[in-house]
Amino acid sequence: MKLAVTLKINGESYELLVEPKKTLLDVLREDLGLTGTKKGCDQGDCGACTVLLHGKPVNSCLVLAVEAAGQEITTVEGLAQGDRLHPLQESFIRHGAMQCGYCTPGMLLSAKALLDKNPHPSRREVKEAIAGNLCRCTGYVKIIDAILEVPK
Amino acid sequence: MEDLTTVGKRIPKWYAKELVTGTAVYATDARMPGMLCAKILRSAYPHARVLNVNTSKAERLQGVKAVATARDVPYNLMGLCAFDRPIMASERVRYIGDAIAGVAATDEDIAEEALSLIEVDYDPLPAVFDPVAAMEPGAPIIHDDKNNYRHALFLEPFRDKGRNNISCLYRIVHGDVEKAFGEADYIFEDTYKTGHEEHCTIEPHGGIAYVDASGKVTIWASIANPSRFGPQFAASIGLKMSKLRILQTHTGGHFGCKAMPTIEPILALLAMKSRKPVKGVHTREEEFIASSVRHPFISRVRLGVKKNGTWVSLHIHNVVDIGPYNVFGGEVAAWGCITGNGPYAIQNALLESCAVYTNNLLCGAYRGFGNPQVAFARESLIDHAAKEMGMDPIEFRLKNAWIEGSVTPTGQHLERGKYGVGIRETLTKARDACQWNVGTDKSKRRGKGVASMVHGSGAACWVTADSSSCFIKVNDDGTVHLITGTVDVGQGSDTVLAQIVAEEMGVDLDDITIMSKDSDAIPHDLGTVASRVTYFGGNAARIACKKMKEYLFMVAGDLLEANPDDLFIKQGKIYVKGVPNKSMPLGDVVRTSLIILGQHPIESGTFNVRGALLDKNGQGKPLSAYLFATTVAEVEVDTNTGHVEVQKVYSAHAVGKAINPMYVEGQIEGAVVNGQGYALMEDMMVREGRPQAHNLADYKIPTAMDMPDIEPLIVEDHEPSGPFGAKGVGEPGMVAVAPAIANAIYDAVGIRLKELPMTPEKILQALREKESR
Numbered sequence: 001m002k003l004a005v006t007l008k009i010n011g012e013s014y015e016l017l018v019e020p021k022k023t024l025l026d027v028l029r030e031d032l033g034l035t036g037t038k039k040g041c042d043q044g045d046c047g048a049c050t051v052l053l054h055g056k057p058v059n060s061c062l063v064l065a066v067e068a069a070g071q072e073i074t075t076v077e078g079l080a081q082g083d084r085l086h087p088l089q090e091s092f093i094r095h096g097a098m099q100c101g102y103c104t105p106g107m108l109l110s111a112k113a114l115l116d117k118n119p120h121p122s123r124r125e126v127k128e129a130i131a132g133n134l135c136r137c138t139g140y141v142k143i144i145d146a147i148l149e150v151p152k
Numbered sequence: 153m154e155d156l157t158t159v160g161k162r163i164p165k166w167y168a169k170e171l172v173t174g175t176a177v178y179a180t181d182a183r184m185p186g187m188l189c190a191k192i193l194r195s196a197y198p199h200a201r202v203l204n205v206n207t208s209k210a211e212r213l214q215g216v217k218a219v220a221t222a223r224d225v226p227y228n229l230m231g232l233c234a235f236d237r238p239i240m241a242s243e244r245v246r247y248i249g250d251a252i253a254g255v256a257a258t259d260e261d262i263a264e265e266a267l268s269l270i271e272v273d274y275d276p277l278p279a280v281f282d283p284v285a286a287m288e289p290g291a292p293i294i295h296d297d298k299n300n301y302r303h304a305l306f307l308e309p310f311r312d313k314g315r316n317n318i319s320c321l322y323r324i325v326h327g328d329v330e331k332a333f334g335e336a337d338y339i340f341e342d343t344y345k346t347g348h349e350e351h352c353t354i355e356p357h358g359g360i361a362y363v364d365a366s367g368k369v370t371i372w373a374s375i376a377n378p379s380r381f382g383p384q385f386a387a388s389i390g391l392k393m394s395k396l397r398i399l400q401t402h403t404g405g406h407f408g409c410k411a412m413p414t415i416e417p418i419l420a421l422l423a424m425k426s427r428k429p430v431k432g433v434h435t436r437e438e439e440f441i442a443s444s445v446r447h448p449f450i451s452r453v454r455l456g457v458k459k460n461g462t463w464v465s466l467h468i469h470n471v472v473d474i475g476p477y478n479v480f481g482g483e484v485a486a487w488g489c490i491t492g493n494g495p496y497a498i499q500n501a502l503l504e505s506c507a508v509y510t511n512n513l514l515c516g517a518y519r520g521f522g523n524p525q526v527a528f529a530r531e532s533l534i535d536h537a538a539k540e541m542g543m544d545p546i547e548f549r550l551k552n553a554w555i556e557g558s559v560t561p562t563g564q565h566l567e568r569g570k571y572g573v574g575i576r577e578t579l580t581k582a583r584d585a586c587q588w589n590v591g592t593d594k595s596k597r598r599g600k601g602v603a604s605m606v607h608g609s610g611a612a613c614w615v616t617a618d619s620s621s622c623f624i625k626v627n628d629d630g631t632v633h634l635i636t637g638t639v640d641v642g643q644g645s646d647t648v649l650a651q652i653v654a655e656e657m658g659v660d661l662d663d664i665t666i667m668s669k670d671s672d673a674i675p676h677d678l679g680t681v682a683s684r685v686t687y688f689g690g691n692a693a694r695i696a697c698k699k700m701k702e703y704l705f706m707v708a709g710d711l712l713e714a715n716p717d718d719l720f721i722k723q724g725k726i727y728v729k730g731v732p733n734k735s736m737p738l739g740d741v742v743r744t745s746l747i748i749l750g751q752h753p754i755e756s757g758t759f760n761v762r763g764a765l766l767d768k769n770g771q772g773k774p775l776s777a778y779l780f781a782t783t784v785a786e787v788e789v790d791t792n793t794g795h796v797e798v799q800k801v802y803s804a805h806a807v808g809k810a811i812n813p814m815y816v817e818g819q820i821e822g823a824v825v826n827g828q829g830y831a832l833m834e835d836m837m838v839r840e841g842r843p844q845a846h847n848l849a850d851y852k853i854p855t856a857m858d859m860p861d862i863e864p865l866i867v868e869d870h871e872p873s874g875p876f877g878a879k880g881v882g883e884p885g886m887v888a889v890a891p892a893i894a895n896a897i898y899d900a901v902g903i904r905l906k907e908l909p910m911t912p913e914k915i916l917q918a919l920r921e922k923e924s925r
Contacts, residue, residue, distance in 0.1 A: 036174020045848035076174035100642030101171030102404030139825035
């Protein structure tokens with residue numbers, strides 16, 4: 001039996017009918033076609049599904065869609081303003097911080113959550129912020145460089 | 153030295169914006185109207201006869217649109233080294249990931265429920281999990297038909313035709329090892345073990361299959377070789393290659409696991425049965441139990457050394473657990489021999505690999521392909537020998553390293569001027585960068601360790617001929633299309649190829665488009681494997697560009713009233729040497745060709761390596777480009793917890809020429825961290841054929857908190873046969889990391905671990921044993 005729920009994503013409101021057991025991740029990807037948020041494990045271990053709830057990074061595979069009602073949800077699709085990329089996105093490009101790109105949306109959001117709270121993090125603080133985002137391609141080096149060197 | 157404008161530059165990926173905005177679509181993101189969800193029923197036993205599969209209840213479940221079993225597969229065998237692997241198990245299951253049935257339903261819950269309604273009658277058989285036990289007489293036979301399977305040509309001289317589980321004994325015989333051991337002053341010997349390792353690509357295997365009205369099947373999947381993916385199973389599922397189209401878009405990680413079929417043929421069968429698009433994605437658990445993992449090795453190494461430090465004799469014997477099916481097993485066993493010798497001029501070498509079937513997990517290609525396994529063994533023993541003889545480990549290696557003119561154990565002469573032989577430079581560069589001669593603080597249990605390796609670009613030594621082809625076409629406005637079989641899985645090859653084309657054609661990087669991921673359109677390329685993409689794909693692109701310029705200069709020569717030999721292209725315009733005011737935009741030349749001559753400027757390029765198969769003594773020329781690396785690791789060991797902190801890694805790589813240094817660094821950095829995980833953390837704990845660690849919480853791969861500081865060092869040992877002197881780097885980054893860490897641990901606390909991963913428990917155990925001695 002489905003429940004009516006309104007989700008506020010990247011500043012827009014979506015009225016949906018969802019099963020109570022459906023995760024926010026699945027609703028984003030399947031009901032709304034917002035496939036920028038990725039499914040890597042569906043168990044909360046890899047961080048590929050990271051979105052921000054009121055600015056706080058969460059694994060959206062561990063959040064029920066109905067739980068997220070009434071909260072400000074930010075996904076990777078909400079970072080750029082039209083054609084203008086977010087400074088984090090530009091820094092990632094400049095530093096070659098993406099290889100396959102599958103962990104990238106999650107990384108960007110974890111990084112954004114950090115920089116919004118702490119605009120001048122240390123290297124260690126950056127590592128802690130992305131500790132829950134697994135990457136198998138880059139070895140994290142250029143991702144950390146990119147986050148540290150976002151122009152203030 | 154050429155004056156290069158694009159090659160050698162740190163240029164971001166041309167599709168970088170798609171990745172950071174989340175608009176890049178991966179196969180597992182694919183959605184189509186009316187799409188069904190597929191789930192796979194897998195074996196309950198690691199080894200059993202399958203007496204009956206009853207799918208009738210599943211088929212009757214509301215919402216189930218198709219169920220497929222082995223009965224639906226016209227020719228139920230596929231494979232690479234041996235044609236021994238069924239698409240779905242019919243009368244026998246040989247590992248717990250073996251697929252028995254596939255279900256396509258309107259949603260995931262119904263598909264799962266349908267799986268539970270499929271009744272399978274098994275007759276469990278004795279299983280064998282230890283490859284050494286699997287070689288003994290009396291061991292349960294896993295493939296009764298082993299000797300009748302079609303095998304890859306390169307394996308024929310090495311096949312074992314007995315009634316047993318041994319697929320082959322690959323060997324390289326160079327000189328006379330026993331005689332040389334007799335003359336050595338010192339002999340060192342030990343045995344080392346490595347375990348299963350899971351690729352853990354963040355995007356699992358999966359995709360979507362659909363059929364059009366004519367019966368043509370398209371599979372859009374997360375793969376790494378669209379040109380060679382379909383041919384691995386088209387005939388098996390009853391399709392001609394003209395009726396099977398493989399599409400790739402972005403692939404979320406590969407490292408070797410996405411070059412062979414997993415769920416894809418079953419998706420095709422379900423789509424053919426249901427006449428609807430069918431999407432299937434592995435769960436993370438299926439990645440561990442069903443998709444391929446790294447082959448475990450047991451390597452016995454014996455090294456004979458003279459008093460003056462010269463290595464005179466090397467014998468390596470690898471037992472390779474190839475799991476239930478010999479997909480890449482024979483190749484990995486062979487590579488464990490070809491690379492087993494390392495980059496060292498040892499006069500006498502016997503390198504052997506015994507490839508054995510077991511009921512453990514399905515094994516496949518994984519970055520390094522047998523080299524990380526054998527290098528762990530060899531480089532650990534070399535380090536042990538150095539310490540015993542009181543020799544410096546780097547000097548010890550420098551003393552025996554290849555130089556131009558050396559002869560490899562397969563008898564290949566590395567003729568001066570024909571090969572880049574940068575091993576010595578990687579040793580000295582790493583030594584200097586890490587200040588090797590400055591000791592570490594032993595009171596803090598810190599240590600430094602070094603390891604070196606050799607690898608190669610290309611796979612001709614097993615596919616018989618390795619080639620890459622492409623087309624170049626130039627449009628009316630002078631922009632260029634490269635249509636290539638060479639594919640980018642995130643490592644950046646599209647941009648690297650574009651840089652090569654831009655440099656060769658004299659056009660802007662932005663004026664190039666690459667089309668590479670549709671098997672209907674692209675020519676042959678073996679795939680993104682074997683560290684071959686820059687070398688093969690780049691060479692093919694250069695060949696096509698040269699032919700294109702020849703044609704365009706012929707046309708332009710007439711238009712400019714100049715000798716075609718005097719023409720060159722710069723920034724999209726054709727100029728005449730020495731006559732700066734005479735020029736013509738490329739587009740004008742193309743339009744003339746099209747409109748006046750009726751000829752579309754389109755040229756093909758093929759780069760081809762043949763004649764690389766080795767004879768029954770492993771003699772021949774397996775590779776046309778050799779890759780070298782030296783890795784130094786600095787560690788600190790916590791003797792209370794057994795935790796090893798890798799503080800810094802210096803990794804020097806001979807890559808010929810770094811077409812894009814940013815991507816070369818990216819490969820080295822990623823591989824170092826992957827190697828760190830392999831060395832210290834990644835343990836599938838396979839017991840009775842089942843991984844006890846089958847999710848990302850229990851199977852630990854390095855996070856940002858684990859990674860060391862990494863200093864990638866690029867050595868440009870110009871490879872004459874490579875595009876602008878370039879060769880490969882994709883796999884080498886991983887190979888020397890584990891032994892460098894093992895050697896650093898020995899330097900720090902005096903314990904030598906001989907089994908990977910070197911977990912805290914094993915470190916503590918070894919420390920206790922050392923104490924009690």
